[in-house]
Every structure is written in C-alpha cells, then in structure tokens.
Amino acid sequence: MEKEAYLERFGDEIDHYQALMKEAFDGVINEGVSNYPVFIFHQQEVTVGLPIADRMEIGGLWSVNISTLEEFYIKGLVMIEQVDEIKAKIKGNPPQYCCLVLAEGKGSLIFLARPTKTR
Numbered sequence: 001m002e003k004e005a006y007l008e009r010f011g012d013e014i015d016h017y018q019a020l021m022k023e024a025f026d027g028v029i030n031e032g033v034s035n036y037p038v039f040i041f042h043q044q045e046v047t048v049g050l051p052i053a054d055r056m057e058i059g060g061l062w063s064v065n066i067s068t069l070e071e072f073y074i075k076g077l078v079m080i081e082q083v084d085e086i087k088a089k090i091k092g093n094p095p096q097y098c099c100l101v102l103a104e105g106k107g108s109l110i111f112l113a114r115p116t117k118t119r
Helices: 005-030 069-074 080-090
Strands: 037-042 050-053 063-068 097-103 106-112
Touching: 005 037, 005 050, 005 063, 005 097, 005 106, 037 069, 063 069, 069 080, 080 097, 080 106
Parallel strands: 037 097
Antiparallel strands: 037 063, 050 063, 097 106
C-alpha cells in the first residue's frame, strides 16, 4: 500500500516538534488531565484540543493541538471499541505518542515511539 504524501511530509517534519511534544505530553500526564494525550497535527482549523503550536509562528508544515483520548470519545471521534485498542498502544515504557494527522481531507492515527533521551 502506498504511503499517503501527507504522511510522508509528517514523517519528514516530526523531529521539528519533539521538544514541544515531550513538554505537552508530560504536562497532560503530570497535571492529571489524562493518561492518554493525543496530538492533532493539522493544516486547517480544528475544534478539538488546545492549540500548542501554530505552523505560521514556528515555521513548520503543521499546527499542533493537544487533546486526550477521553475528548476524542466524548466528541464521537472514536468508538468505545477503539478506545481500548488505542490505550493499549499508548502504554509502554516510555508510552508511545498518539498523533492524529489531518491533511487533504483525510486523517490517520499514528503511533510514534518517544525518544528515550533528548539530543
């Protein structure tokens, strides 16, 4: 199966966002907001989550919002059957990042290994 062009662009750019993702992920976990943060990488307006990066300001291809699996469920973006599946993928040591990548009218849920140490 051919990889979508927007997913390739996402993969090429992800390093640009690592420090931001670590800070936001740790904040959501440490403040007790949720054990299941979800990043939304987008190029259009989204009404889910809180904005943490504006692509116009940071010089990247993607704006980023931070949300939670709970918000995704409440807003009907995932069904209850999908919640357990996603929770299982977010767990781990360190837990994987869960990212919803939206572009070109499409969306993909991507799970990324977290860097074990900062560069």
